[in-house]
Amino acid sequence: MAKFLDKISERAKILNKTIVLPESEDIRTIQAAVKATERGVAKIILIGKEAAIKELAGDLDLSGITIIDPETYENKDKYINAFYELRKHKGISMENAAEVMKDYMYFGVMMVKLDEANGMVAGASHSSSDTLRPALQIVKTAPDAALASAFFIISVPDCEYGSEGTFLFADSGMVEMPSVEDVANIAIISAKTFELLVQDEPKVAMLSYSTYGSAKSPLTEKTIASTKLAKEMAPDLLIDGELQVDAAVVPAVGAKKCPGSPVAGQANVFIFPDLNCGNIAYKIAQRLAKAEAYGPITQGLAKPINDLSRGCSDEDIVGAVAITCVQSAAQDK
Structure with missing residues (x-):
């Protein structure tokens, strides 16, 4: 490949x-x-x-x-x-x-x-x-964008998950404390960006430490609300949450925890609840999984200006x- x-x-x-x-x-x-x-x-x-x-x-x-x-x-x-x-x-x-x-x-x-x-x-x-x-x-920002955000394309060697080991992580470089609306908008534009760059169907996981209500807190409720809003705003996209990472990418875990989910076990776009999570996650993937990390790349600007x-x-x-x-x-x- x-x-x-x-x-x-x-x-x-x-x-x-x-x-x-x-x-x-x-x-x-x-x-x-x-x-x-x-x-x-x-x-x-x-x-x-x-x-x-x-x-x-x-x-x-x-x-x-x-x-x-x-x-x-x-x-x-x-x-x-x-x-x-x-x-x-x-x-x-x-x-x-x-x-x-x-x-x-x-x-x-x-x-x-x-x-x-x-x-x-x-x-x-x-x-x-x-x-x-x-x-x-x-x-x-672009006329059709609610905000600018940043993402990484993560390409993990010899990985059976995602799009042949390729994922998009967002926001991993720009929006520090996104609101419910921000997270929903980042999810939607990230799906479009993934399709543009990777040329595969985006399957968007709204990540959390909880899966389908396995834990309840203001943090999980925010992700649930962001997921609901993103689905309402873009009903044609495959978006689901809240999901833990294993439920998002491992088919057996996804099938057990989220039967019937169009995303669980197949996710290739990871949406994080805040910049702390997104930035830490991409560096872990890069340094421990030996992934290639391309970014931070901006999205939502009227013209492409990209950070390194x-x-x-x-x-x-x-x-x-x-x-x-x-x-x-x-x-x-």
Whole structure:
């Protein structure tokens, strides 16, 4: 079976998308830019000063990669004006806007906003808040999305569960204390994201420490309420809960604890009650089960701006670039 990332990369190659990588001061970003370009995954724009990038790159071949310096870019006034118009209600001045547009992260997001790039990948050397703040200020949430959230694609080797060992975990990187409504909305958009990226039918488990009322507390009641709301909002999707992880993925356990469930024993999308659970779970899968973990990838934004773990490798960045290309193509439709 081809790896998830191999499949995504092959899909990205035919899309001819342009992705901006603003963290040009990090050698991993430059290495990823070179690999993505050589493999034909995407056209790459690096943000920064050309001399500094070439010095850091050393012997790496940067041919085919576009380098843009925000301070000398011919369209910089358009970017400054656009940011001013977006944020003037917050009291920002034109001078403030000009200063903000010198920031590579903000400049990269504005490139996407103004359709000069199809998406952005960053976070190798910035915190998630520093990566996502410009996205939320500039591109904002999609018109049909209640909120932005983050997920990981988890690919477990030699695993008989999920979609041939592939799962989506959400929210594992953004929404700290989601409400009942937030969890329901995250479940629905995660199902759509799973279908887009994995190309398999999503089966969504609303996870808890309880299965079908085996325990009762405010925590379990919240998951039950989120499940009920998600089913009402998206009756055509396969969503069930509250489920413990074993009931969600092991057919024998699911059949015993939840007879008749359309999800139990077959789940491939895990929805967690809060960020604590989701983030801990993905790291356990990654470190103990030797799973490949792709993310955090955002969903619900008007245009794809994706975060990285600061411990990422250059190959992780290439993978995020490929995923961003596929997300962009889906938004074109």
